[in-house]
Amino acid sequence: MKRQFLLLLLLCFAVAAPLATAQTAEDSPLSGEAAVAVSPAPGPVSNIQLKDTDNDHGHSVTLSWEISPDDGAGLNNVIGYEIHRALSPEGPFVKRAGVPAGSHSHVDVGSKEESSPDYMKDYIDYYYKIRTITADSAVNAESTVAGPIQSYGQWFNTGRVPVLIFVACFLALTLYFINRAKGGADLYVRPLAGIGAVDEAIGRATEMGKPILYVLGLGTAADIATIASYTILGRVAKKVAEYQTGLIVPCYDPIVMTVAQETVKASYADAGRPDSYKEDMVYFVTQSQFAYVAAVNGTMLRDLPATNIYMGKFYAESLILAETGALAGSIQIAGTDEIAQIPFFVVACDYTLIGEELYAASAYLGREPLLLGSLKAQDYAKAGVILIALVGFILLNFGVDGFKEFFFVSN
Amino acid sequence: MKRKIPVIITSLVGTVLILSVFFPPAERMGEDFSIFFDIIAVFAFFLGGGNLVRIHGNKIYKKARDWGFSAVTLAGFFLMLAAGLFKIANPGGIAADVTAQGSLFQMLYDWIFNPLGASMYALLAFYVASASYRAFRAKNKEATILLIAAFIILLGRTPLGVYATAWIPEQFSLMQIPNLAIWIMTAPNLAGQRAIMIGIALGVISMSLRLILGVERTYLGTDNE
Numbered sequence: 250m251k252r253q254f255l256l257l258l259l260l261c262f263a264v265a266a267p268l269a270t271a272q273t274a275e276d277s278p279l280s281g282e283a284a285v286a287v288s289p290a291p292g293p294v295s296n297i298q299l300k301d302t303d304n305d306h307g308h309s310v311t312l313s314w315e316i317s318p319d320d321g322a323g324l325n326n327v328i329g330y331e332i333h334r335a336l337s338p339e340g341p342f343v344k345r346a347g348v349p350a351g352s353h354s355h356v357d358v359g360s361k362e363e364s365s366p367d368y369m370k371d372y373i374d375y376y377y378k379i380r381t382i383t384a385d386s387a388v389n390a391e392s393t394v395a396g397p398i399q400s401y402g403q404w405f406n407t408g409r410v411p412v413l414i415f416v417a418c419f420l421a422l423t424l425y426f427i428n429r430a431k432g433g434a435d436l437y438v439r440p441l442a443g444i445g446a447v448d449e450a451i452g453r454a455t456e457m458g459k460p461i462l463y464v465l466g467l468g469t470a471a472d473i474a475t476i477a478s479y480t481i482l483g484r485v486a487k488k489v490a491e492y493q494t495g496l497i498v499p500c501y502d503p504i505v506m507t508v509a510q511e512t513v514k515a516s517y518a519d520a521g522r523p524d525s526y527k528e529d530m531v532y533f534v535t536q537s538q539f540a541y542v543a544a545v546n547g548t549m550l551r552d553l554p555a556t557n558i559y560m561g562k563f564y565a566e567s568l569i570l571a572e573t574g575a576l577a578g579s580i581q582i583a584g585t586d587e588i589a590q591i592p593f594f595v596v597a598c599d600y601t602l603i604g605e606e607l608y609a610a611s612a613y614l615g616r617e618p619l620l621l622g623s624l625k626a627q628d629y630a631k632a633g634v635i636l637i638a639l640v641g642f643i644l645l646n647f648g649v650d651g652f653k654e655f656f657f658v659s660n
Numbered sequence: 661m662k663r664k665i666p667v668i669i670t671s672l673v674g675t676v677l678i679l680s681v682f683f684p685p686a687e688r689m690g691e692d693f694s695i696f697f698d699i700i701a702v703f704a705f706f707l708g709g710g711n712l713v714r715i716h717g718n719k720i721y722k723k724a725r726d727w728g729f730s731a732v733t734l735a736g737f738f739l740m741l742a743a744g745l746f747k748i749a750n751p752g753g754i755a756a757d758v759t760a761q762g763s764l765f766q767m768l769y770d771w772i773f774n775p776l777g778a779s780m781y782a783l784l785a786f787y788v789a790s791a792s793y794r795a796f797r798a799k800n801k802e803a804t805i806l807l808i809a810a811f812i813i814l815l816g817r818t819p820l821g822v823y824a825t826a827w828i829p830e831q832f833s834l835m836q837i838p839n840l841a842i843w844i845m846t847a848p849n850l851a852g853q854r855a856i857m858i859g860i861a862l863g864v865i866s867m868s869l870r871l872i873l874g875v876e877r878t879y880l881g882t883d884n885e
Contacts (some may be wrong), residue, residue: 588853
């Protein structure tokens with residue numbers, strides 16, 4: 250019995266032992282590594298070129314290199330490159346960035362703040378090396394050390410010369426037409442239907458005894474569209490003060506509200522009716538987009554303004570506002586420089602100022618010669634752009650690329 | 661003087677910001693001016709909150725028309741403010757993050773503020789439908805062209821558009837509705853958009869120059885210096 254038991258035990262061991270060995274070989278990473286041959290190291294990158302980054306304020310070096318022969322070819326085991334930097338060729342090297350396989354260049358940008366740990370001082374020597382990495386962290390290849398290189402800032406961004414020329418020409422045109430306007434020249438400016446309708450809309454509100462709702466949009470006080478909107482608000486408020494109509498200006502941004510309050514107050518004073526100005530005409534609502542829409546829609550439906558004017562920066566709320574205004578039966582005039590919102594306003598409003606017309610509106614409303622002069626310059630610049638586009642179109646079709654190259658702007 | 665100083669500041673800051681585009685050493689000053697704006701913006705939040713309380717407080721005090729809405733506004737404002745400032749029911753106590761899961765602030769945000777905002781946004785779908793109905797009525801030549809273009813684009817973005825014109829041979833593939841929709845979006849539509857963009861860019865430059873040169877002062881309420 251004992252002998253039989255021992256035989257059975259031996260048999261079990263004989264069967265179980267190979268299985269157990271196989272299990273161990275699969276589970277243990279150590280055994281696995283021992284079983285798999287170490288993959289060969291890829292070739293390192295070569296011909297590393299270093300230069301100070303062009304047209305910047307310093308604190309930056311641009312690297313370029315020829316990729317590893319095993320990047321996309323050969324062993325095809327390269328997954329990326331690590332950029333390492335040191336203050337001496339001996340090191341210590343610090344990893345600065347990682348770039349994917351196939352990359353030929355990298356811009357190493359350091360901080361310009363001395364207090365920052367990433368601060369990159371100008372006018373000192375830096376050395377770089379590039380490590381070619383594979384999926385196996387133990388297998389990589391280091392390039393030779395390249396350098397020294399120094400970073401430094403440039404005084405002028407040569408990549409933006411075409412923009413400077415254009416701005417200079419535009420400035421000269423503006424000054425020329427302003428001077429002409431000062432000299433008493435009669436400058437014709439094309440009529441803007443939307444702006445022409447403002448007076449009519451204010452008159453309608455006066456007749457109906459209902460207020461005018463002026464929405465400055467969701468822009469901040471730093472947005473040009475909002476600044477343009479202030480100028481229109483100033484004109485509208487002055488008319489409103491003259492006609493003694495009500496004005497409601499709900500604001501999305503506290504700074505915009507503060508400026509709008511001053512603008513309306515000054516317009517009332519200009520109209521000779523400072524006593525008619527009320528503090529609650531211009532008020533802050535909220536800085537939440539849809540909560541603001543809910544509040545303004547509520548005002549539209551409760552107060553039923555005769556006219557709604559939307560001027561400034563608008564986003565998804567544009568159609569919700571304009572459709573509610575249309576349902577409330579108000580005359581609506583809108584203007585925005587947000588291209589995606591223009592169609593919504595065109596559909597839902599009676600008059601729409603498209604893009605640049607918003608900026609032209611204040612000059613057009615005021616009819617001041619100085620402002621009209623700048624509008625005239627804008628029209629001439631537009632004609633210039635059309636001409637350049639036509640010439641470019643023709644030359645490109647005849648295979649002349651030089652003209653296009655002249656307008657290339659780099660960062 | 662009251663109006664000269666803002667004009668001088670505007671001209672100075674505007675000039676520096678323009679120079680910072682072309683002269684890298686001036687970039688730093690441009691960034692500093694932007695930081696000044698952020699600092700002022702922080703103080704403006706107090707102005708906004710103060711204005712909100714004053715306007716709605718007055719309405720409630722005077723029992724003005726619709727003063728009930730003002731009461732709801734102020735109740736919501738103070739409840740959110742208290743929940744955030746005192747971290748009411750915050751699981752981690754006063755030292756933990758105000759947006760920690762389970763805090764009253766986060767619950768108010770997740771279960772009241774967010775659904776209300778989403779509801780307002782959802783209204784957009786209905787407004788798009790009603791606006792489209794009005795816009796796409798073929799009242800004249802232009803509206804008819806708009807209607808046809810919109811119909812092709814809408815159809816081109818649906819499986820029906822693909823199936824309806826799949827039989828058109830490959831050499832006339834532009835006539836397949838999805839391809840036609842892509843062409844409308846990338847050729848006439850994009851050309852129109854670019855024209856508007858160029859106009860806007862010129863308008864921005866012109867407006868900026870007017871502000872920098874001090875020609876445009878209407879935002880200061882200056883008709884009479």
